[in-house]
Amino acid sequence: MISYPAALALLLDGTRPLGVESLPLASAARRILASDVHSPLALPSFDNAAMDGYALRAGGETIAAGSIFAVAAMQAAGDGTPAYPSAQACEIATGARMPEGFDTVVPVERSERGSGRVRFPAEERRGQNVRHAGSDIAVGARVLHRGRRVDAAATMLLAALGIERVEAFRRPRVAIVATGSELNAAGPLPPAGIHDSNGPFLAASLTHWGAEILSRSRVPDAGDAFANAMRDALDAHADLIVTTGAVSAGRFDFVPSALSALGASGLFHKVGIRPGKPLLAARFDGGPLVLALPGNPMAVAVGYRFFVAPVLRAMAGLAPERPARVRLVAPLGGREGLQHFALGLLEHDEEGWQVARVAKAQAAYRILPYTEATHWLTAAAGSDDAADAWPLDPADAP
CATH class of the missing domain: 3.40.980.10 (MoaB/Mog-like domain)
Incomplete structure (x- = not known):
């Protein structure tokens, strides 16, 4: 033995x-990446408005309460990069590209609009509510590591970067x-x-x-x-x-x-x-x-x-899995000389600390305790107060 x-x-x-094989992103769900992924572009790829409101050339660190600006135009999401060289303000939609030279967005709910002008009753800070190019991801940055499973979050990121194919095991x-x-x-x-x-x-x-x-x-x-x-x-x-x-x-x-x-x-x-x-x-x-x-x-x-x-x-080229270490409510028990695998439940004690409890009525032929457990527990012989906890499903392990 x-x-x-x-x-x-x-x-x-x-x-x-x-x-390794190259896959279209649409076919890559749950696959394991065979190489690092680097960003081909910046995210955001241009400065844009974080809120609906008015884009401004602030002209100072603050915009004084009661300031009034003439509204030059409307900048919608998807519009190009028009320049308004003589304008100080334009209406702007969330996600729309900031016009050249504009550096601040004041939300529409903090404004008063009328007769082609907008007034801001309260003082506003320069630079607010602008998403700057590259503030999420810089060009060339490593965004996903080799060995990462392509889950929904990774799919969102890859799609946002315009990546059509990935290398997967x-x-x-x-x-x-x-x-x-x-x-x-x-x-x-x-x-x-x-x-x-x-x-x-x-x-x-x-x-x-x-x-x-x-x-x-x-x-x-x-x-x-x-x-x-x-x-x-x-x-x-x-x-x-x-x-x-x-x-x-x-x-x-x-x-x-x-x-x-x-x-x-x-x-x-x-x-x-x-x-x-x-x-x-x-x-x-x-x-x-x-x-x-x-x-x-x-x-x-x-x-x-x-x-x-x-x-x-x-x-899949993955490193060995590493379990979490948890405190035991009671010893796992088991026979000396054998590695025991016990079904367990991760809970919280009265002080809020995470602890592990062995599931009741376990036997090799019993299936019901398996459906009620949250983790597998393993511990060395003589270890009465701590154990290793493994997710029931290895596909959920990091």
Whole structure:
């Protein structure tokens, strides 16, 4: 049996970033940037009004209360750069370009308009309510880092900069194989049958991460179905194959011998963790990595979160994830010598400090506590007062 840190090191040592592809911005949602992005222009790209009102040549540090200006024109958003060399004021709309030489905007609600003139009852400061060119982003500034996921905020920024294409890492190609003669799709169940939840869970999790699901198959514990599913994944040039079930040491746990017969080289089998101890990793020469997870739902959840997800990060050129450190309300417990992964809830104590509480009624077969938790918690043996907290979904991790 191998320790969790040693198992993870073996996985990551053999995993390299995938290739890079150029994508139109419209197709880049949730993709991982493969290079830094630098701004091709300044934002704002010109001085503009922050409010509807009147643009002025202030002529001093303040505009005296009761000042009256002749209004030369109206400057709307999208208008060009007209010059009003002899004018001292013009009406202006929010976002409109400041006329040449004008340096101040007084809001319309602090003005009195009449007969082509405007009066300002109160004293006003010079330079107010103007958004200056480059005050958000300077030309050439690095605005997004390599490894940044293209989320809605990044999309807004890229669109504002007029960037039409980005360089992103290729999506991992993943095949999912759930084993078990007892597994069934939704609908009426036969005697001793159960619904397959592991396959849908992995498909949803991997899709949310940004992986490309090549196939999702459900195979019985006998015959050639498993071997055929593996060959199909190899023919489809999968980067990663994730299987569930049939990986322990029972009579029907055929996955280790089947992978060996197909030519995969084992990296490890059985890890000092709970849940999920029978987990196996193997690699095909020049081909995909295989992560064979036990069949219990929480063993699959742990296997995905703490084995599959780190591999996906490495394929996307991301640094290893760093958890948050939290105070525990009560010890995690667990057996000495095993790395325990517990479902937990982040709360606040009476003084407002964030603390972590272990979710109740956890077991490898129980799914409901997973839906009620907010984080995974891990702690070294003997650590009773603090733990590492990991987001439930690795796609939400920084």
